[in-house]
Amino acid sequence: xxxxxxxxxxxxxxxxxxxxxxxxxxxxxxxxxxxxxxxxxxxxxxxxxxxxxxxxxxxxxxxxxxxxxxxxxxxxxxxxxxxxxxxxxxxxxxxxxxxxxxxxxxxxxxxxxxxxxxxxxxxxxxxxxxxxxxxxxxxxxxxxxxxxxxxxxxxxxxxxxxxxxxxxxxxxxxxxxxxxxxxxxxxxxxxxxxxxxxxxxxxxxxxxxxxxxxxxxxxxxxxxxxxxxxxxxxxxxxxxxxxxxxxxxxxxxxxxxxxxxxxxxxxxxxxxxxxxxxxxxxxxxxxxxxxxxxxxxxxxxxxxxxxxxxxxxxxxxxxxxxxxxxxxxxxxxxxxxxxxxxxxxxxxxxxxxxxxxxxxxxxxxxxxxxxxxxxxxxxxxxxxxxxxxxxxxxxxxxxxxxxxxxxxxxxx
Numbered sequence: 001x002x003x004x005x006x007x008x009x010x011x012x013x014x015x016x017x018x019x020x021x022x023x024x025x026x027x028x029x030x031x032x033x034x035x036x037x038x039x040x041x042x043x044x045x046x047x048x049x050x051x052x053x054x055x056x057x058x059x060x061x062x063x064x065x066x067x068x069x070x071x072x073x074x075x076x077x078x079x080x081x082x083x084x085x086x087x088x089x090x091x092x093x094x095x096x097x098x099x100x101x102x103x104x105x106x107x108x109x110x111x112x113x114x115x116x117x118x119x120x121x122x123x124x125x126x127x128x129x130x131x132x133x134x135x136x137x138x139x140x141x142x143x144x145x146x147x148x149x150x151x152x153x154x155x156x157x158x159x160x161x162x163x164x165x166x167x168x169x170x171x172x173x174x175x176x177x178x179x180x181x182x183x184x185x186x187x188x189x190x191x192x193x194x195x196x197x198x199x200x201x202x203x204x205x206x207x208x209x210x211x212x213x214x215x216x217x218x219x220x221x222x223x224x225x226x227x228x229x230x231x232x233x234x235x236x237x238x239x240x241x242x243x244x245x246x247x248x249x250x251x252x253x254x255x256x257x258x259x260x261x262x263x264x265x266x267x268x269x270x271x272x273x274x275x276x277x278x279x280x281x282x283x284x285x286x287x288x289x290x291x292x293x294x295x296x297x298x299x300x301x302x303x304x305x306x307x308x309x310x311x312x313x314x315x316x317x318x319x320x321x322x323x324x325x326x327x328x329x330x331x332x333x334x335x336x337x338x339x340x341x342x343x344x345x346x347x348x349x350x351x352x353x354x355x356x357x358x359x360x361x362x363x364x365x366x367x368x369x370x371x372x373x374x375x376x377x378x379x380x381x382x383x384x385x386x387x388x389x390x391x392x393x394x395x396x397x398x399x400x401x402x403x404x405x406x407x408x409x410x411x412x
Contacts, residue, residue, distance in 0.1 A: 008119065010174035012134065015115045016142045017174075018078070021167035022108050023146020025085050026050070027239055028160045029097060030222040031232070035156060040223050040355075042094035044345020047219025049098045051211075051337035053105025058331070061110035062188045065117075074114045075172055081107035082168035089161035111171070118175075140247050147240040151233050189327035196313075196328045199321075202263055202374045203313035207329045209367040210305045211336020213273070213360045216344035217242070217302065218337075220356050223345075225291065227353035234288040238295050245296040246303020253304045254311075262312040263371050266305060270368035273301040277361040281354055302360070306333065 030043050064073045084104045088097055119135065146167075153160060196204050221242075225235040257265040276298035285291050310326050317325045340359065347355030 011115055011118050012138055014171045014174040015112070015135065016138050017167045017171035018108070018111055018115065019139055019142025020146040020149075021081070021085075021164045021171065023143045024149060024160055024164040024167065025081075025104060025146075026143075026218075027147045027150055027222065027236065028155060028164065029088065029101065030219070031150065031155050031226075031235065032092065033094065033097070034223065034226045036092050038094045039345075040220065040227075040348035041345040042098070043223050044216075044220055044341040044343075044348070045094070045098050046101045047215055047341030047345075048338050049100075049102035050105040050219075051215055051334055051341070053102035053107075054109040055331060055334035055338070056102075057106040057109030058113065058189055058334070060106075061113050064110070065114065070114050070117065071175070074111055074175055077107040077111040077114075078168050078172045081111070082165040085161050085164045085168070089158040115175070140244070144240045144243050147236060151236050153232065155232070189331060190324070191328050191331040192324075193328075193332075196325065196332070199325055200313045200316045202266070202371050203309050203316075203329060204332060205370045206266060206309045206367050207306065207332045208336045209363040210302070210309065211333040211338075212340035212343070213302050213336075213363040214306070214333075215337030215340035216356065216359050216363075217298070219341035220344045220348060221295070223348060224353045224356045227348070228286060228291075230288055230291065234292070237288075237292055241292060242295045242299020243303055245300040249300040249304040250307060253308065257308050257311060261375070262308055262315065263375050266308050266312070267368050267371050267375075269301045269305050269308070270364045270371070273298055273364045274361060274368070276301065277357045277364065280357040281361065284354065298360075302364075 029046055033043050033046070061073065061077075068076075081104055084100045084107070088100050091097075116135075146164075149163070150160060193204065218239075221239045222235050225238045230238065253265060253269065276294055279285070279294045280298075283290075283294075285294060310329060313325050313329060314322050340363070344356055344359040347359045349355070351358065
């Protein structure tokens with residue numbers, strides 16, 4: 001297995017560097033913004049800008065690659081991302097950071113799509129499952145590891161902005177010297193809401209609500225933690241450990257969803273999330289340990305929801321339609337991630353730090369109620385007709401090319 005992965009090591013290493021840079025970038029901005037006195041609303045708009053850029057990157061990168069080629073576009077996107085993070089350190093102003101964050105989201109999505117398209121081209125069917133598992137682990141380690149680097153850091157200096165730029169540049173080197181052949185054209189995602197709704201109304205509504213909740217937590221967890229007086233190390237852990245909890249929860253949750261109606265599992269996760277949100281709203285914990293523990297229970301629920309929804313939609317999808325369905329759902333998730341931080345930032349500004357969990361609570365309550373109603377309208381899929389649950393990277397790091405890689409693995 002190791003020997004067969006060696007030709008792919010350049011791509012996987014480039015992906016790791018890219019994800020570490022994205023992890024640093026995604027957390028240093030809100031933490032430094034808090035030090036600069038940015039409002040919760042403006043910090044929420046950073047999340048909105050990132051998600052908008054990410055969605056646009058997923059849509060337009062295939063067109064750029066068709067015109068200029070994979071290597072040129074990847075180099076341009078990685079270099080631009082490095083320039084953007086350095087510009088952010090030079091101009092610590094929210095109205096400069098918001099558009100820069102959108103450009104960063106575009107570059108990150110586009111670069112990730114290109115790396116994944118190379119993986120899709122290079123991996124043969126005999127090791128596709130192992131490679132997808134390795135890539136999923138790299139995705140998790142890179143994104144959370146980049147955040148954990150900030151533990152105990154002095155965020156008043158430009159050092160971590162420069163470090164993120166270095167990792168973006170490092171991502172260029174393995175792919176630039178790789179001998180891998182140019183892959184096939186990238187998958188062009190299209191958002192066809194009527195088709196998605198006919199396939200599964202629950203998937204459409206739920207993935208939008210999941211985008212709102214996950215996008216809100218991802219963008220504003222540091223703001224909440226700072227507002228209640230937690231130190232930097234706890235802020236970093238509070239933002240990162242729930243992601244790891246969600247990744248770990250995918251394993252038992254996925255097995256349960258293969259045995260039972262996936263909508264019931266989704267409602268169960270929503271109930272767990274509602275309980276965690278309620279704990280924040282009514283207990284208002286003020287210690288580091290309690291906040292991290294409740295945050296991890298919330299993360300275990302909300303970061304395991306997206307693959308359940310994708311699997312449920314795939315259960316109803318016609319043969320050959322999985323990629324289009326999952327790609328469309330990813331775009332809806334992105335739209336939710338655009339909306340969520342905007343609402344969450346406004347809620348924190350109006351109601352204080354608990355506005356974060358009020359926003360997330362509302363999204364999960366609506367999702368649970370709609371799913372329960374739809375369970376009475378449509379019978380569950382027979383166990384024999386279910387597609388197998390697939391562990392996937394974090395939805396915010398997933399691109400249409402990730403779905404292509406997952407689909408080809410399922411065909412093995």
